[in-house]
Structure formats: C-alpha cells, structure tokens
Amino acid sequence: MKDQKTLTRMAKLSRPRIRWQGHGIEQESGEALLKGDIEQNLLPESHHLAVSNNLLASLGKQGRDNLHLLSQLESNEVEAFVDLDSQSLLPLIQQDMLDLNQHQDDTQLNSSHHKPMLPLGDDSISLHSCHSPTREVEVLYDQLLHMFNADPQLKPKDIIVMVSDINAYAPVIQAIFGNAPFERRIPFSISDRTASQESPVLNAFMQLLNLPNSRFERGEMLALLETPAILQRFGISESEFDLLSLWVEEAGIRWGLDSTTSVELELPQIEQNTWLFGLRRILMGYAMSAEYSFDLADESIAPYEQIEGLQADLAGKLAHFVETLIEHRAKLANARSASEWQLQLNKMLGAFFELDVDNELAIKTIRDALSRLVEQTSEAGFEQAIDLRVVSDYLQNKLDSTRISQRFLAGQVNFCTLMPMRSIPFKVVCLLGMNDGAYPRNVAKEGFDLINVKSRHGDRSRRDDDRYLFLEAMLSAQNKLYISYVGQSILDNTPRLPSIVVTELLEYCAQNYCLEGDEALPVDDSGANLVKAITYKHSMTPFSPNAFKQQGSFASEWADVANMLVSPKHETSESILTEVPAEIDLEEFIRFWALPVKFFFNRQLDIYFEGQRESIEDNEPLR
The missing domain is CATH 1.10.486.10 (PCRA; domain 4)
Structure with missing residues (x-):
C-alpha cells in the first residue's frame, strides 16, 4: 500500500479491525494492526503484507487500482459492511475477504486444525465438469430443478447465469430451456446478445x-x-x-x-x-x-x-x-x-x-x-x-x-454475459463456460501499445477486467455459487483444465478450509478431500445411467433408454428369413453381391429407403 492519504484516512477510522498503533507491532484478539508511522507502511505491491488474502489480491487488481484512484479525491466515506454469520464455504470466503484474512499457515502442514471446518454436504460452492456446452446447459437445468425442490422460497428471479460467451451458448440455452416439457419448465430470458446475433x-x-x-x-x-x-x-x-x-x-x-x-x-x-x-x-x-x-x-x-x-x-x-x-x-x-x-x-x-x-x-x-x-x-x-x-x-x-439487454431482470432466470454492472446480489449465481483459455479472455498485444511497456494504475486490461468480474460474481452470490466448464473431451474423454481463476479458487479453498472430520489430516490431504467433495463429473450423454443416480436428471424421456443400458433385454424373435428358392435369377444374384445389406432390407424385410435429396448445387451443370 503506497498511498499516504489513504493510510492517513484509514488511521482515523474506528472500524474494529483497523486500528492505528504509533509504536511497534501489537496483536489483539488475533487482529493485525497497522504499525509505526506512515512511512513504515509504504509496502510494495508484491510484499506479503500488502494484501493479506491471496485470492483477493489475485482477482482484485482492477478494483484495487480503481479504489486507489478514488482515494485521491476528497469525499465523505460511508462504510456499510455486514459480517456474515455462517459456516458454509461461500460466506466464509466472502467474510475472509472482507476482513483481509486467510487461514493458510505454511508452518502447519501436518494437520488441518488451523483451518475452519465445513459441514459435510456443504454445497454453497459447486464445480461441474461436463463434456460439451450442451451438457453444461442440460446439467444446469437439472441442478436448478433440484434447487427449487430443496428451497421452496427460491424463485427464478433469484438466479442469474453468467456465460463466458453468450453468443455461443444462446442457441443451446434456447433449445434446452425453451423446449422443456410444461411440467418442469423454467422461465428464462437471454440478455447481452449482440444485435447481429x-x-x-x-x-x-x-x-x-x-x-x-x-x-x-x-x-x-x-x-x-x-x-x-x-x-x-x-x-x-x-x-x-x-x-x-x-x-x-x-x-x-x-x-x-x-x-x-x-x-x-x-x-x-x-x-x-x-x-x-x-x-x-x-x-x-x-x-x-x-x-x-x-x-x-x-x-x-x-x-x-x-x-x-x-x-x-x-x-x-x-x-x-x-x-x-x-x-x-x-x-x-x-x-x-x-x-x-x-x-x-x-x-x-x-x-x-x-x-x-x-x-x-x-x-x-x-x-x-x-x-x-x-x-x-x-x-x-x-x-x-x-x-x-x-x-x-x-x-x-x-x-x-x-x-440487446432489454429483458434483463424480467422476473425469470437471467442468462447474460460476464460484464460490469451485472454483479448485483442474487441468491444463486451460476457461471458457465469457465474453460481454460476461454476465460479470462486473451487479447493479442500490439507492438505500438505503450501501456504494455509501462502500465499505470487504472490502465485497462481485458484479463484483469475478467478476473475482477469473476471476483464480483463470487461476492454477489448470497447462497450458492455454481461453476461449470468443459472438463472432459467429447472425443476421447481426456481431462481438460478449468479456467485459471477457477483453479485459483480451488487452490485457495484447499489451503484454507477443510471438511468436518478431516482436522487431523495433513493440509494437502484435507484440501484434496474438500475439492473432491465440491467437484462433480457428469456423464457425456443425458441417457447415461449415471445421469440418474443420486441427485440426477429429471429428463424422464431418457429414463427408458438408461434402464435398457442397465439391464438390457435379450429377447429372441422368430426367424425372418424366408425359404431359399431352388433357382435364383442372375440379375437378383448380381444385385445381392452389389449391395447385400440393401438386398436383405428389400427382399427379406420389405423395407425400401428413398434416395437422399442432393444438396443444393450453386454451379451450372457441365454435363
């Protein structure tokens, strides 16, 4: 922290967790205090005491720079922070960011007693790995139905779904949410599509x-x-x-x-x-x-x-x-x-x-x-x-x-893109398309852009903007944060990494929190158990038997197919082959050897397929 005006103003505040001490370092009730005179508090950005919450420091650079610029102005400051009283993962992270606090202790690696405990079954943060954007939206639909069943007070207007690329996901969203059966239909609206789309x-x-x-x-x-x-x-x-x-x-x-x-x-x-x-x-x-x-x-x-x-x-x-x-x-x-x-x-x-x-x-x-x-x-x-x-x-x-954003906040589940002014409080915040390389978005640096040579506070950066938008989305979630990404290849099922911001969130959770009963485990083991508990890998197809296990799919139209895959019926039928004639016409014999499958369908099954219509030809006929 380098701004002396800000430090002076902070020194005068009476907020319990920020106190000014003119001499030395003191600790009171585990609260870190400002120490010495102002010059002693001029810390470089990379110093470990500059920001005492690693996740906030990593994601919040853009917001920090904006606050730094605003601190140069004379203004009346009003603090309206609210402490969160909850033992779930999401509010604990939000409270630790508010307090500039974290529980990672590199001196205690053999046990996790210093970590706050989370109740088993905590689903305030969940990460969902799918095979394609289509499966992401299908899984989201089922998970929203589970949320409505679990909380009768939850309404569609309480849910926002932010998508890394709304133009790419909009057709899938329209197909799945728009064609759902009436008995399980969820009202929705799609905002922020480009006008041409x-x-x-x-x-x-x-x-x-x-x-x-x-x-x-x-x-x-x-x-x-x-x-x-x-x-x-x-x-x-x-x-x-x-x-x-x-x-x-x-x-x-x-x-x-x-x-x-x-x-x-x-x-x-x-x-x-x-x-x-x-x-x-x-x-x-x-x-x-x-x-x-x-x-x-x-x-x-x-x-x-x-x-x-x-x-x-x-x-x-x-x-x-x-x-x-x-x-x-x-x-x-x-x-x-x-x-x-x-x-x-x-x-x-x-x-x-x-x-x-x-x-x-x-x-x-x-x-x-x-x-x-x-x-x-x-x-x-x-x-x-x-x-x-x-x-x-x-x-x-x-x-x-x-x-086109005229339907935002229309009393339905809101689908929109990650952009400023979207991160207002919602009970449930869902993030789709959090794939590695897709978010934060990469922008090629131009050789003539001098901002890349020597940046200043407040300089725009697409990657920093996206990281800060992810932070805002996480802080705006009141009850649940739902994150989805393409985590397995649809071709060969090879694993794929999530976005770097999601990886940082998982690493932060693993180092700072543990599940109830894992206090005696080493830090890495308890962290791995927590990450495993909040991560869900979904099947590649909606008719997979695994899709209907535990809190699975509501898509009853796929249930019969899934049941057949679990216990296939092996029924025998009467022979469909007719008696082989003693004499065979030569043309029939040639027709059989030319296309045996077609001959079987035509002669034995009495099935004839119409020829496929040729694709539209745009070139003049040359023959």
Missing part, C-alpha cells in the same frame, strides 16, 4: 449490402428469401417457400442475377442458369405449353411446365423479389454521401423487410446506426462520397458492438 433481420440486411459483390448463388438467395421478415414483405408463406425452392431447382437456376453478373466477374456473358433465365422459364411455363420453346436473342428457352392455375400468383411474388434485387443492386453500386446512404438504405429496409413487433427493434437498430453515421460525418465536416464497403464495415462494427 439476436435478429435474422440484421444478418439479412448485411447480406443485402453485399449485393454488388454477390454471385447470387441459389443457396445464398434462397437463404436470404427465407428470412421471416422478407417472406412476410413479399407475401410468401412457409409452404409456398418450399414450392418456390423446388421451382428454382427444377428451372435450372444456379448463380448469377442476369447476364451482366458473369461479365462483372470477368467471365463470358452467359444468361443461362441465372435468376432472370429461370424466372422467364417459370413465367413462360404458365403462359404456354412445355411442348413449345420461345426464341429470345438467338437462344431458345424451354418453358417450365409445373406452373398452373392459382400458382401464377406465387410466380409473380418470386418475380417481384428478383426485380427488387436488381433495382437495389444497381443503386448500391455508386458511392454516396452519408445522408444519401441513409436515405437509400432506409428505402431498402422498407422494400425488403416487413415492419412488425418482432422486427421493430432490429430495424430501429439499423436506422439508429445510420443516423449516427450522418451525425459523425456532419460533426467532422466530411461531405465527400463514401464507398459502400466503408458504410458496410461501419454498420457491421456498430451491430456487433450493440447488445
């Missing part, structure tokens, strides 16, 4: 910005059209989209908007297999019989014969979509000023997307980003034309940095 409208809009550089491949354009807001805008239902996809495939559309697309890519001018070519075939198929062909610019176009009756309206919707693509592709080709881009892109939003309750926020996000672009260029006095690539990069950065 939250709404397909934003991804479709960025794809539209790339129209001047697009090959207009069939799969790419069908994926764009399948966006719900675009389907609504052009009046196409889901069943109609499936029919359109079939038409597009059978009409021979592969890539290219029209004949100019290949020219722009420095290829020979070819209109065959383009969208305009296929659209003409579809429309002509409604107008005339497939027995005739239509000559156009020295080329013959065969009508697509599957269009009839009321399907002409659907063909018109497809034509409207293609015409809209052609129109806005041409308008995006030229550079414009920021205000002109705002006007043009707002028109494109209206042309492609239907505005409704589900899409309103996403469209507003795009409009706000465009308004901000105009404001920034206006403030800078920049009035020159801007290339589309610059506008696209600007909007992409804006959308990636914008987070």
Whole structure:
C-alpha cells in the first residue's frame, strides 16, 4: 500500500479491525494492526503484507487500482459492511475477504486444525465438469430443478447465469430451456446478445449490402428469401417457400442475377442458369405449353411446365423479389454521401423487410446506426462520397458492438454475459463456460501499445477486467455459487483444465478450509478431500445411467433408454428369413453381391429407403 492519504484516512477510522498503533507491532484478539508511522507502511505491491488474502489480491487488481484512484479525491466515506454469520464455504470466503484474512499457515502442514471446518454436504460452492456446452446447459437445468425442490422460497428471479460467451451458448440455452416439457419448465430470458446475433433481420440486411459483390448463388438467395421478415414483405408463406425452392431447382437456376453478373466477374456473358433465365422459364411455363420453346436473342428457352392455375400468383411474388434485387443492386453500386446512404438504405429496409413487433427493434437498430453515421460525418465536416464497403464495415462494427439487454431482470432466470454492472446480489449465481483459455479472455498485444511497456494504475486490461468480474460474481452470490466448464473431451474423454481463476479458487479453498472430520489430516490431504467433495463429473450423454443416480436428471424421456443400458433385454424373435428358392435369377444374384445389406432390407424385410435429396448445387451443370 503506497498511498499516504489513504493510510492517513484509514488511521482515523474506528472500524474494529483497523486500528492505528504509533509504536511497534501489537496483536489483539488475533487482529493485525497497522504499525509505526506512515512511512513504515509504504509496502510494495508484491510484499506479503500488502494484501493479506491471496485470492483477493489475485482477482482484485482492477478494483484495487480503481479504489486507489478514488482515494485521491476528497469525499465523505460511508462504510456499510455486514459480517456474515455462517459456516458454509461461500460466506466464509466472502467474510475472509472482507476482513483481509486467510487461514493458510505454511508452518502447519501436518494437520488441518488451523483451518475452519465445513459441514459435510456443504454445497454453497459447486464445480461441474461436463463434456460439451450442451451438457453444461442440460446439467444446469437439472441442478436448478433440484434447487427449487430443496428451497421452496427460491424463485427464478433469484438466479442469474453468467456465460463466458453468450453468443455461443444462446442457441443451446434456447433449445434446452425453451423446449422443456410444461411440467418442469423454467422461465428464462437471454440478455447481452449482440444485435447481429439476436435478429435474422440484421444478418439479412448485411447480406443485402453485399449485393454488388454477390454471385447470387441459389443457396445464398434462397437463404436470404427465407428470412421471416422478407417472406412476410413479399407475401410468401412457409409452404409456398418450399414450392418456390423446388421451382428454382427444377428451372435450372444456379448463380448469377442476369447476364451482366458473369461479365462483372470477368467471365463470358452467359444468361443461362441465372435468376432472370429461370424466372422467364417459370413465367413462360404458365403462359404456354412445355411442348413449345420461345426464341429470345438467338437462344431458345424451354418453358417450365409445373406452373398452373392459382400458382401464377406465387410466380409473380418470386418475380417481384428478383426485380427488387436488381433495382437495389444497381443503386448500391455508386458511392454516396452519408445522408444519401441513409436515405437509400432506409428505402431498402422498407422494400425488403416487413415492419412488425418482432422486427421493430432490429430495424430501429439499423436506422439508429445510420443516423449516427450522418451525425459523425456532419460533426467532422466530411461531405465527400463514401464507398459502400466503408458504410458496410461501419454498420457491421456498430451491430456487433450493440447488445440487446432489454429483458434483463424480467422476473425469470437471467442468462447474460460476464460484464460490469451485472454483479448485483442474487441468491444463486451460476457461471458457465469457465474453460481454460476461454476465460479470462486473451487479447493479442500490439507492438505500438505503450501501456504494455509501462502500465499505470487504472490502465485497462481485458484479463484483469475478467478476473475482477469473476471476483464480483463470487461476492454477489448470497447462497450458492455454481461453476461449470468443459472438463472432459467429447472425443476421447481426456481431462481438460478449468479456467485459471477457477483453479485459483480451488487452490485457495484447499489451503484454507477443510471438511468436518478431516482436522487431523495433513493440509494437502484435507484440501484434496474438500475439492473432491465440491467437484462433480457428469456423464457425456443425458441417457447415461449415471445421469440418474443420486441427485440426477429429471429428463424422464431418457429414463427408458438408461434402464435398457442397465439391464438390457435379450429377447429372441422368430426367424425372418424366408425359404431359399431352388433357382435364383442372375440379375437378383448380381444385385445381392452389389449391395447385400440393401438386398436383405428389400427382399427379406420389405423395407425400401428413398434416395437422399442432393444438396443444393450453386454451379451450372457441365454435363
């Protein structure tokens, strides 16, 4: 501790655990006292007396620096610390951090009598090792149900789940929590997803910005059209989209908007297999019989014969979509000023997307980003034309940095990312994705960044920020701290390490606390028993018999499979083989040797499999 003002202020405080002694070192009731005059207390950060709680010193550097800077200001200080009266592991750690105290004693290694004892079955802190993010969320779901059963006063709003990468975990969370049976459904909300991840409208809009550089491949354009807001805008239902996809495939559309697309890519001018070519075939198929062909610019176009009756309206919707693509592709080709881009892109939003309750926020996000672009260029006095690539990069950065958090604290289980202002008190705090290398996050150091050469108090560091966020999350947990990570490989079951902050927490617990009955054991042995007691290794699959042991899974849909694995039934059935004929046709004999399994299924079991539909081809047919 180097700040003399802070030491002077601390010397005047009357807090029982901080007292000022002008002469020498004294101990009273086991409390460490400040000693000597101020100059004697100027300790370097690495000194063992600078911070007397190793875990707090390791995780709290960012908070310490912030408090150091705040201590330079004149202010009225109010202390509202509350001592915790509990013998569970979590409140003991929190109290020791408050008191700047720890129980590790390197002079007493042969026994653990100096460690505080924890009751057997203490689950205030638990560490869960899984094989994949999916299993992490499945296990979390079951553990939350156990918590609700054990504590009737616990409500979904009392639980927060912080995830190292919310964008990666959000689809899994939505799949497991959103599809749970009604009788065990837990209300939840997901916050802090980036705007581009939250709404397909934003991804479709960025794809539209790339129209001047697009090959207009069939799969790419069908994926764009399948966006719900675009389907609504052009009046196409889901069943109609499936029919359109079939038409597009059978009409021979592969890539290219029209004949100019290949020219722009420095290829020979070819209109065959383009969208305009296929659209003409579809429309002509409604107008005339497939027995005739239509000559156009020295080329013959065969009508697509599957269009009839009321399907002409659907063909018109497809034509409207293609015409809209052609129109806005041409308008995006030229550079414009920021205000002109705002006007043009707002028109494109209206042309492609239907505005409704589900899409309103996403469209507003795009409009706000465009308004901000105009404001920034206006403030800078920049009035020159801007290339589309610059506008696209600007909007992409804006959308990636914008987070959707409107549903935080909505009375449900809150899923969010680890970020400042999230660590408010909750009865249960859960941390997912605490994997080695994933958290704290690594940021490559730039050679020109002088902060890395000589840092000062308050300099931002992503790793220090993440370590401090972990500390805040741990301190905000009132009853339980639940930590989960991918601890075994899903490929070969090899062990994987948790995050370094989790490892430090486990080492701190092992050195400072022990379970009831382990007081006579050496420090390392009692610590190993404690770590083993709070660590749970879960099965790789939800239908494993181990998943249903003790406080196991509530997923009754997997129970029958698990029971079959425990006690498989060996039932014999009558022979399904028919009598072998005396004479065998040569073609049947060849068919058998070509594909014996297929022959068995067809002839003996009377089972026929339909051929798999080929994947969408985006290249023109060359044979």
